[in-house]
Amino acid sequence: MNIQTEVASPPMSGGVDPMQAREAADAVRDAICRATIFLDAQQWMEWLGLCDESFVYDIKSWSPEINYDMTYLHASRKDMESLIRLLPKHNTDHSPLTRHTTVYTVDVADDGATAKAVSAFIVFQHMLDGANSHIDAGESRLFLVGKYHDTFRIEDGRALFTSRETRLENRRLDKGSHWPI
Amino acid sequence: MEVFHYHKAIVNTNYKLWHDTNCEFYHDFMHYHNRVTGFNDAYFARKNESFEHGHIVVGTFEVNYDNYEGFESRAGLSFPHLPPNQWYMIDLFPGMNFNLRGSALRCDVVTPLGPDKVMIEFRGLGLKRDTPEERQTRINHHNSIWGPFGRNLHEDLIGVQGQGTTMRPGSEARRVLHGRQENQTIHDENGMRHYYAEWGKWMNRLPSNPEMPYAEPALAAE
Numbered sequence: 001m002n003i004q005t006e007v008a009s010p011p012m013s014g015g016v017d018p019m020q021a022r023e024a025a026d027a028v029r030d031a032i033c034r035a036t037i038f039l040d041a042q043q044w045m046e047w048l049g050l051c052d053e054s055f056v057y058d059i060k061s062w063s064p065e066i067n068y069d070m071t072y073l074h075a076s077r078k079d080m081e082s083l084i085r086l087l088p089k090h091n092t093d094h095s096p097l098t099r100h101t102t103v104y105t106v107d108v109a110d111d112g113a114t115a116k117a118v119s120a121f122i123v124f125q126h127m128l129d130g131a132n133s134h135i136d137a138g139e140s141r142l143f144l145v146g147k148y149h150d151t152f153r154i155e156d157g158r159a160l161f162t163s164r165e166t167r168l169e170n171r172r173l174d175k176g177s178h179w180p181i
Numbered sequence: 182m183e184v185f186h187y188h189k190a191i192v193n194t195n196y197k198l199w200h201d202t203n204c205e206f207y208h209d210f211m212h213y214h215n216r217v218t219g220f221n222d223a224y225f226a227r228k229n230e231s232f233e234h235g236h237i238v239v240g241t242f243e244v245n246y247d248n249y250e251g252f253e254s255r256a257g258l259s260f261p262h263l264p265p266n267q268w269y270m271i272d273l274f275p276g277m278n279f280n281l282r283g284s285a286l287r288c289d290v291v292t293p294l295g296p297d298k299v300m301i302e303f304r305g306l307g308l309k310r311d312t313p314e315e316r317q318t319r320i321n322h323h324n325s326i327w328g329p330f331g332r333n334l335h336e337d338l339i340g341v342q343g344q345g346t347t348m349r350p351g352s353e354a355r356r357v358l359h360g361r362q363e364n365q366t367i368h369d370e371n372g373m374r375h376y377y378a379e380w381g382k383w384m385n386r387l388p389s390n391p392e393m394p395y396a397e398p399a400l401a402a403e
């Protein structure tokens with residue numbers, strides 16, 4: 001597994017200034033961590049505030065059962081906004097989710113204007129009631145495991161998400177979720 | 182056809198309650214999506230038809246997807262011989278469902294793991310001949326309602342788990358009422374009465390009182 005926390009490919013020549021690349025990589029890590037905090041806190045609009053207008057969000061998983069690279073959710077930023085706005089009208093399991101995110105690699109493009117990052121995540125579900133609230137409530141259960149494959153636009157030292165591909169290892173999803181992961 | 186979607190759920194409820202969500206539509210009241218895209222005269226005129234051996238067909242109507250904010254009509258893509266935006270369902274006894282909403286087909290198969298636990302496997306299907314764009318559209322349509330992160334499936338699963346909760350060991354005896362009679366239209370529960378009559382025959386239990394042996398219903402079968 002390729003695990004590194006430094007800029008993956010420092011430019012050999014003609015690329016972005018190493019200091020600028022390091023700052024861009026720091027901005028990317030900062031954006032990923034803030035995204036996790038906003039998602040955990042269900043501050044959906046603040047999370048979208050970290051995203052570019054062109055943002056595309058996907059949840060995907062490979063299925064050996066059907067030999068197919070599946071898409072579980074595909075949404076533009078506009079789709080995510082309307083999903084979030086309509087959430088209060090839906091019946092949703094309100095057991096909070098928290099994500100443990102570890103940034104593995106950050107690759108800043110030669111021109112310093114874009115970047116890619118790969119992070120691992122584990123999502124826990126903290127039971128609000130469950131099948132028997134007396135027993136289940138307050139229990140934390142492993143919900144999802146996977147990796148974020150993110151792309152960014154770097155602007156004025158700030159990294160804005162242009163895409164997030166959430167790749168799940170899970171295909172058993174039980175009740176699923178109305179919330180972005 | 183080609184399968185483009187697979188996921189499974191294991192939930193603490195009886196398998197018949199999952200099949201119920203695919204046979205009985207009074208529970209559409211819990212789906213905001215279905216309330217705004219359906220719930221017109223054509224919806225309430227949908228027919229539930231019962232067939233031999235506990236099988237059911239839920240009749241179709243035209244769904245108004247564009248009534249849900251951010252969604253569009255799905256008239257541009259359908260299945261062969263199926264008019265646009267239609268929604269048919271076939272429920273096979275004792276726990277298999279084919280659910281065709283215009284552009285995507287869903288198939289559920291239940292595997293009971295115990296009286297209070299069921300595994301449901303969900304598959305989504307499109308046409309083998311789909312272009313990449315058509316396939317992506319079918320997948321998006323499928324996921325918006327039926328995916329693990331979609332609007333309706335999550336609500337159905339919360340519903341059946343809630344029913345399972347009320348029936349857990351130590352609870353008072355519960356009765357599932359299937360008493361709505363509305364000329365075999367969409368909120369009539371004739372489909373589930375028909376299903377339980379077949380279940381009673383197989384199990385030699387009276388659906389209204391499972392401690393008693395099966396007896397033919399006094400009224401003519403619906």
Ligand SMILES: [Fe+2]
Pocket residue numbers: 202208209212333337
């Ligand atoms: Fe439903």
